[in-house]
Amino acid sequence: MIAASPRNTDLADQFDQLADLSEILGEQSFRVAAYRRAATRIRDTASSVAELALQGKAKELPDIGKTIEAKIVEIAETGEMAALAKRRAEVPVEVASFMRLPGLGPKTAARIWRELGVSTLAELQNAAESQRIRALSGLGAATETKILKALAEGAGPSEPRRGLLGKGLPVVREVVEALRSHPSAIDVSDAGSTRRRRETFRDLDVIATSTDPAALTAHFVSLPWVLEVVAHGETKATVIDRGGLRLDLRVVPPECYGDLLQHFTGSKDHNVALREDAQRRGLSISEYGVTVVETGEVKTFRDEAALYAFLGYAYIPPELREDGGELEAARAGKLPHLVKLADLRGEMHCHSTWSADGKATIEEMATAAAARGYEFLCLTDHSHYLREGRIEEQWAEIDDVNGRLDSFRVLRGVEANINANGIVDVPDDVLAQLDWVVASLHTSFDKNPTERVLAAIDNPHVDCIGHLTGRRISRRHGADLDIDRVIGHAVETGTALEINGQPDRLDMRDAHARLAGEAGVLIPVNTDAHSVESLAYAELGIGQARRAWLTKEQVLNTRSWVEIEVGKT
DNA sequence: GCCGTTTTCGGCCCGACTGTTTTCAGTCG
Numbered sequence: 215m216i217a218a219s220p221r222n223t224d225l226a227d228q229f230d231q232l233a234d235l236s237e238i239l240g241e242q243s244f245r246v247a248a249y250r251r252a253a254t255r256i257r258d259t260a261s262s263v264a265e266l267a268l269q270g271k272a273k274e275l276p277d278i279g280k281t282i283e284a285k286i287v288e289i290a291e292t293g294e295m296a297a298l299a300k301r302r303a304e305v306p307v308e309v310a311s312f313m314r315l316p317g318l319g320p321k322t323a324a325r326i327w328r329e330l331g332v333s334t335l336a337e338l339q340n341a342a343e344s345q346r347i348r349a350l351s352g353l354g355a356a357t358e359t360k361i362l363k364a365l366a367e368g369a370g371p372s373e374p375r376r377g378l379l380g381k382g383l384p385v386v387r388e389v390v391e392a393l394r395s396h397p398s399a400i401d402v403s404d405a406g407s408t409r410r411r412r413e414t415f416r417d418l419d420v421i422a423t424s425t426d427p428a429a430l431t432a433h434f435v436s437l438p439w440v441l442e443v444v445a446h447g448e449t450k451a452t453v454i455d456r457g458g459l460r461l462d463l464r465v466v467p468p469e470c471y472g473d474l475l476q477h478f479t480g481s482k483d484h485n486v487a488l489r490e491d492a493q494r495r496g497l498s499i500s501e502y503g504v505t506v507v508e509t510g511e512v513k514t515f516r517d518e519a520a521l522y523a524f525l526g527y528a529y530i531p532p533e534l535r536e537d538g539g540e541l542e543a544a545r546a547g548k549l550p551h552l553v554k555l556a557d558l559r560g561e562m563h564c565h566s567t568w569s570a571d572g573k574a575t576i577e578e579m580a581t582a583a584a585a586r587g588y589e590f591l592c593l594t595d596h597s598h599y600l601r602e603g604r605i606e607e608q609w610a611e612i613d614d615v616n617g618r619l620d621s622f623r624v625l626r627g628v629e630a631n632i633n634a635n636g637i638v639d640v641p642d643d644v645l646a647q648l649d650w651v652v653a654s655l656h657t658s659f660d661k662n663p664t665e666r667v668l669a670a671i672d673n674p675h676v677d678c679i680g681h682l683t684g685r686r687i688s689r690r691h692g693a694d695l696d697i698d699r700v701i702g703h704a705v706e707t708g709t710a711l712e713i714n715g716q717p718d719r720l721d722m723r724d725a726h727a728r729l730a731g732e733a734g735v736l737i738p739v740n741t742d743a744h745s746v747e748s749l750a751y752a753e754l755g756i757g758q759a760r761r762a763w764l765t766k767e768q769v770l771n772t773r774s775w776v777e778i779e780v781g782k783t
Numbered sequence: 784g785c786c787g788t789t790t791t792c793g794g795c796c797c798g799a800c801t802g803t804t805t806t807c808a809g810t811c812g
Contacts, residue, residue, distance in 0.1 A: 236784095244795055248784030279785050317801080319810050352809090356802060406812090417812090450799060462812080464799090477797090482812065489796040494787085500797050 380717025
């Protein structure tokens, strides 16, 4: 039996650790950066990179060359990377976690380890308390205080916690509104990862132009919900709000608003690729403008579209700015026309009080969906609550509601469970009477998940697989599926794979949805709403769909129900 | 380490803030 190949996340973690330890050892910064880029690339790839490497095809990915492919093959075949094992023997691994403390980088971590013999976080705390850090030249009492504060706040070996997009968006919008009300404000916008609709964020970014940058920055740090000011300059400030969220503001003159917005929206990888590309053509890009190196002339741009146009690209929507091929596509005029929230014509996965956890009646859900401008709603209550004749009672209520609603239709659906043995838990004769069948994994995620999902797809009554992996962001990893096989099977059978817009699901994730879309899978953007309010999660789902490069044509519920029924054949 | 519409060698984004300094290195995004 062949051992399962390592998962992309495990490979990526190993390259990140290789980068950390190499950096502490003072190795070439460009090689360290290459390891980090490779880790990111592996993490953002949908297919198994280990499988690709074993076929000699991993080096076709950007940022993966011969050397890194060989290291991946080595991990797949032996379970270990010699280069990493060697460095682990040289550096105590906990020294790398010093770098997780804010303000401490590789140079400082290395000096504390080498010059003081400190190799664990406990020893680091002890060294700071006994004022031994200040003995090192260039470090003082302030550094000791900073270390102790960070350790007391629980910063440590684990990754810093990232917040959910669904939590961050309302906060960043509130801050944007508060800044707009300041008399010196001209333009204010959200930026950063929330503008790109990335599923999680580390901090919330706001940018602005102002007639008086220092006054606007001062207003920002004195907003009522600010708990702590981390940094405060004339054009840039960072605060922590009472919810523990980190907010960054940056201000520049109006004439370079486009430059600033582009810079501060990122992603970092997108900007680096953009700037490297520009540099090859004799241009130097910063948040203040584009410098023609030869003449020293600086061009500034009031909006992003003009900036991208000057650099020779079509306008790139923020959701695509991840260094995932968008620059090449924009240069060639081949960017997709991304799906928009307003394109949605129905909801295809939601619940009512017929599910025990549902908060609204069928009529309330339907009325709310109609108010959003939808034409239909597939009611997909949990199969568990629709047994022993209850589903017929539900159908009667659906008919009743449809009788009262003009030009809106509630469809009969169900969210069936894919059992541990791969069987869909609703009898075929019941499924045959339904308009729309969603099948989802809810338990036993580690028990043959691929085979179970494939079996569900094989059921001719199943129209769609719900929240494909079952992950809960930052709580549960979800099923480790063979995504290529699932997508291949979905294409063969015409089964849809949804994007579930629940803030902690967003499942399929962006990379999976992009691969599915490219393969020809139809993808409904759903909310899995259990209440009227959560129908608004459609915005998060559409963000995810746009990050997956999906067009209106690829998103199933941009069609009318009649068109969808015809497509089902 | 990776990469190539001037390169298979010699490059590799750019600027702000902090703490410790008397002009800068380290860190961060």
